[in-house]
Amino acid sequence: MIDMKFVRKKYTTGKIEFEALKGIDLTVGKNEFISVMGPSGSGKSTLMNIMGCLDIPSSGEYLLEGINVRTLSANQLAEVRNQKVGFVFQSFNLLPYATAFENVEIPLLFAGVKARQRRDRVMNLLAQVGLAEKVGNKPTEMSGGEMQRVAIARALANKPNLILADEPTGNLDSKSGGEIINIFRQLWQEGHTIIIITHDQNVAKQTLRTIRLKDGTIDNNGNGSAPL
Amino acid sequence: MLPFQTVKQFLRDMRHQKLRTFMTMGGILWGTLAIVLLFAFGKGIHKQQIKSQKGLGENIAIVWPGMTTKPWQGLPKGREIRFTEEDVALLKSKVDGIARISPEYSRWNVFMKYGKNEMVQNIIGVWPEFGEMRNLIPEIGGRFINSLDIVQKRRVVFLGDELKSQLLGERPAIGEFILINNVPFQVVGVLKTKKQDSSYNGRDSRKAFIPSSTFTGMYSILYPNNFVVQHAEGGSMESVKDQIYKILGKKYRFDPADEEALGIWDVTEGMKFLTTFFFAFRVFLVGIGIATLITGGIGVSNIMNVVLEERTKEIGIKMALGAKKSLIMGQFIFETLLLTLTGGLIGYLIGVGIVSVMPIFKVEEFIGVPEIDILGTGMAIIVLGMIGLAAGYFPARRASNLQPVEALKLF
Numbered sequence: 119m120i121d122m123k124f125v126r127k128k129y130t131t132g133k134i135e136f137e138a139l140k141g142i143d144l145t146v147g148k149n150e151f152i153s154v155m156g157p158s159g160s161g162k163s164t165l166m167n168i169m170g171c172l173d174i175p176s177s178g179e180y181l182l183e184g185i186n187v188r189t190l191s192a193n194q195l196a197e198v199r200n201q202k203v204g205f206v207f208q209s210f211n212l213l214p215y216a217t218a219f220e221n222v223e224i225p226l227l228f229a230g231v232k233a234r235q236r237r238d239r240v241m242n243l244l245a246q247v248g249l250a251e252k253v254g255n256k257p258t259e260m261s262g263g264e265m266q267r268v269a270i271a272r273a274l275a276n277k278p279n280l281i282l283a284d285e286p287t288g289n290l291d292s293k294s295g296g297e298i299i300n301i302f303r304q305l306w307q308e309g310h311t312i313i314i315i316t317h318d319q320n321v322a323k324q325t326l327r328t329i330r331l332k333d334g335t336i337d338n339n340g341n342g343s344a345p346l
Numbered sequence: 347m348l349p350f351q352t353v354k355q356f357l358r359d360m361r362h363q364k365l366r367t368f369m370t371m372g373g374i375l376w377g378t379l380a381i382v383l384l385f386a387f388g389k390g391i392h393k394q395q396i397k398s399q400k401g402l403g404e405n406i407a408i409v410w411p412g413m414t415t416k417p418w419q420g421l422p423k424g425r426e427i428r429f430t431e432e433d434v435a436l437l438k439s440k441v442d443g444i445a446r447i448s449p450e451y452s453r454w455n456v457f458m459k460y461g462k463n464e465m466v467q468n469i470i471g472v473w474p475e476f477g478e479m480r481n482l483i484p485e486i487g488g489r490f491i492n493s494l495d496i497v498q499k500r501r502v503v504f505l506g507d508e509l510k511s512q513l514l515g516e517r518p519a520i521g522e523f524i525l526i527n528n529v530p531f532q533v534v535g536v537l538k539t540k541k542q543d544s545s546y547n548g549r550d551s552r553k554a555f556i557p558s559s560t561f562t563g564m565y566s567i568l569y570p571n572n573f574v575v576q577h578a579e580g581g582s583m584e585s586v587k588d589q590i591y592k593i594l595g596k597k598y599r600f601d602p603a604d605e606e607a608l609g610i611w612d613v614t615e616g617m618k619f620l621t622t623f624f625f626a627f628r629v630f631l632v633g634i635g636i637a638t639l640i641t642g643g644i645g646v647s648n649i650m651n652v653v654l655e656e657r658t659k660e661i662g663i664k665m666a667l668g669a670k671k672s673l674i675m676g677q678f679i680f681e682t683l684l685l686t687l688t689g690g691l692i693g694y695l696i697g698v699g700i701v702s703v704m705p706i707f708k709v710e711e712f713i714g715v716p717e718i719d720i721l722g723t724g725m726a727i728i729v730l731g732m733i734g735l736a737a738g739y740f741p742a743r744r745a746s747n748l749q750p751v752e753a754l755k756l757f
């Protein structure tokens with residue numbers, strides 16, 4: 119699924135150079151359920167951005183499902199994000215003026231799916247996350263947990279193998295957070311690869327493997343973690 | 347992504363930004379409205395000027411006696427040159443390119459009377475052609491002087507419309523007799539009200555016109571005050587003037603190059619000036635118009651840049667979900683074009699509305715009838731489209747060049 123070899127990422131802001139990732143070697147197989155932990159500034163989010171092709175490594179090699187990401191054009195990267203990766207963000211990142219239905223529909227629109235199939239797919243996904251009743255609601259008319267479920271439905275729209283979640287429960291109360299983690303667990307059981315970035319020990323405990331980052335390097339790649 | 351869905355999504359995005367949409371459109375709307383009105387009023391005023399100019403007559407020149415300024419064939423300078431009615435007839439038969447010609451005798455302060463109304467006005471003696479040359483169109487039921495009037499030296503008169511009102515009031519004038527110099531004259535026609543902004547011995551509306559033969563008989567006069575000549579359609583006044591100088595120069599022995607020997611007012615030159623002036627005026631209007639639109643365009647571009655800031659996150663989300671560069675760019679360009687063109691269209695329609703209600707205000711005499719200028723407006727639309735494209739393109743390029751992670755501000 120994911121194969122990283124000595125991936126580095128440098129950011130330059132004016133004269134200040136900052137190395138967020140200092141050579142990451144990581145392999146993730148199909149249908150894994152992983153959490154990524156580490157203190158603030160350890161490079162968790164940068165790692166996720168690179169995994170999800172939102173950003174490209176400064177050096178090193180990254181293969182996503184066998185595709186060398188560094189060789190892709192901007193449009194090819196867009197296609198990879200559309201087809202192969204689903205994102206779930208801490209702050210949901212829903213379009214505020216669009217309804218639940220319209221938000222979930224966006225990746226399908228970009229993929230050129232026909233109207234009828236799009237409708238069916240969106241309705242199924244919203245039903246799957248328990249929001250069949252809220253298709254017409256806008257984010258402002260939903261709770262945090264509901265918004266995150268819309269985001270998950272959106273992430274699943276084009277049936278990607280890889281779901282990346284950046285602190286998906288960070289803005290939620292523990293009950294809603296628990297529900298969201300249950301949904302991820304279910305998706306894992308259905309065959310998706312789930313990678314959750316989290317600060318929350320309880321969330322990490324529910325995953326099968328925990329990768330620990332420290333200062334831009336992997337402290338513990340979690341291989342051999344005991345399944346729960 | 348299918349074009350229809352794209353458009354639908356763009357429209358939805360725009361609906362959620364009402365204030366911004368309204369403000370962007372407002373700038374362009376105002377610019378277009380200003381241009382449409384500038385052009386429409388410019389054209390109205392131009393036409394009004396031409397019409398007023400034509401009130402005096404089209405393609406005509408007025409020729410007065412003059413004084414030589416050059417010695418010629420042994421004769422000294424400073425000789426008065428006068429012409430007779432026979433000379434006018436001679437010119438008519440000799441000069442190529444003359445459409446019409448008529449002598450004009452005039453006398454000021456002539457006593458006129460109808461019933462108890464008395465007044466002192468100008469009286470003019472002319473040939474029938476004079477009426478057509480000088481646009482002296484009779485009101486329905488009347489006529490101008492005709493050739494039989496000339497031959498028979500009839501005592502008939504064609505009255506200016508103002509003079510008629512002063513003498514006869516609202517009464518029908520045709521067939522009535524008025525006294526001119528205590529001689530009865532029958533009214534055969536009344537001038538249909540016309541616009542005239544230039545004249546050489548008073549407005550036609552205050553004059554009385556009688557046959558030249560009657561005039562010379564009444565006053566025992568040999569020399570007309572002047573004559574009026576009209577060049578043929580498609581001909582030129584220059585050639586007519588040259589021939590007049592040559593023929594009269596030969597007869598009265600003056601240098602044909604001595605322009606002071608005859609006083610000529612070439613009305614067509616005024617027309618040429620007017621045409622040039624209004625061409626310059628239009629260029630000026632076009633300049634103002636383009637500047638206005640560019641100002642509007644800069645406004646749109648600024649707003650689109652602000653929009654870009656506002657919507658960076660939205661762009662980031664869309665990129666994360668797989669939107670390609672072309673889509674982000676397309677959305678921005680589409681939005682600006684749509685805003686620009688809609689604003690332009692509304693501005694245009696308001697302009698058309700204002701132009702079409704102008705006649706209600708009865709200001710035709712001062713500014714003419716404004717008229718939508720198709721060419722000018724068409725150009726404005728092209729410029730508008732280009733501005734819309736430019737105003738949208740640069741923010742769009744900035745937007746589409748963002749890295750998804752920058753747009754999402756994730757780090």
